[in-house]
Amino acid sequence: MSLESVRRFFAEKAPHIDIIELETSTATVALAAEAHGVEPGRIAKTLAFRVGERNLLVVARGDARLDNRKLKETFGAKARMLDAETVQALTSHPVGGVCPFGLATELPVYVDLSLQAFDEVLPAAGALHSAVRICPRQMAELVDGEWVDVCQALD
Numbered sequence: 001m002s003l004e005s006v007r008r009f010f011a012e013k014a015p016h017i018d019i020i021e022l023e024t025s026t027a028t029v030a031l032a033a034e035a036h037g038v039e040p041g042r043i044a045k046t047l048a049f050r051v052g053e054r055n056l057l058v059v060a061r062g063d064a065r066l067d068n069r070k071l072k073e074t075f076g077a078k079a080r081m082l083d084a085e086t087v088q089a090l091t092s093h094p095v096g097g098v099c100p101f102g103l104a105t106e107l108p109v110y111v112d113l114s115l116q117a118f119d120e121v122l123p124a125a126g127a128l129h130s131a132v133r134i135c136p137r138q139m140a141e142l143v144d145g146e147w148v149d150v151c152q153a154l155d
Contacts, residue, residue: 027096
């Protein structure tokens with residue numbers, strides 16, 4: 001179901017983007033980077049949070065750590081990660097396949113500036129073995145994402 005909602009999303013909004021399906025799991029940043037032959041930073045991880053009374057998604061580079069102070073400053077309250085069951089109910093995607101595409105519920109999407117270091121990133125595509133190759137700016141445009149700075153600086 002989840003992969004199908006992502007297929008429909010791309011068929012409608014960006015039919016030139018192909019969904020990559022692999023035999024191996026890409027459910028973690030390390031597994032995805034190895035499977036796609038890229039550095040972990042190019043894996044665009046999507047994290048789901050509850051901030052105050054609202055739910056939202058943050059997409060960041062795979063090797064970045066979120067900065068709790070920046071999250072609170074950006075969103076005006078402490079951000080709490082959502083549990084796997086809530087994430088699947090809101091997005092239709094299982095944890096490990098969560099992405100900002102083909103969502104079951106309309107959620108605000110925030111894209112961390114850390115992704116601008118790359119011309120192409122690989123977010124999941126709604127399943128534990130799927131991804132797309134996409135320019136971070138195009139990804140943000142397709143999902144009406146807002147650019148934010150919520151990750152720790154990389155050394």
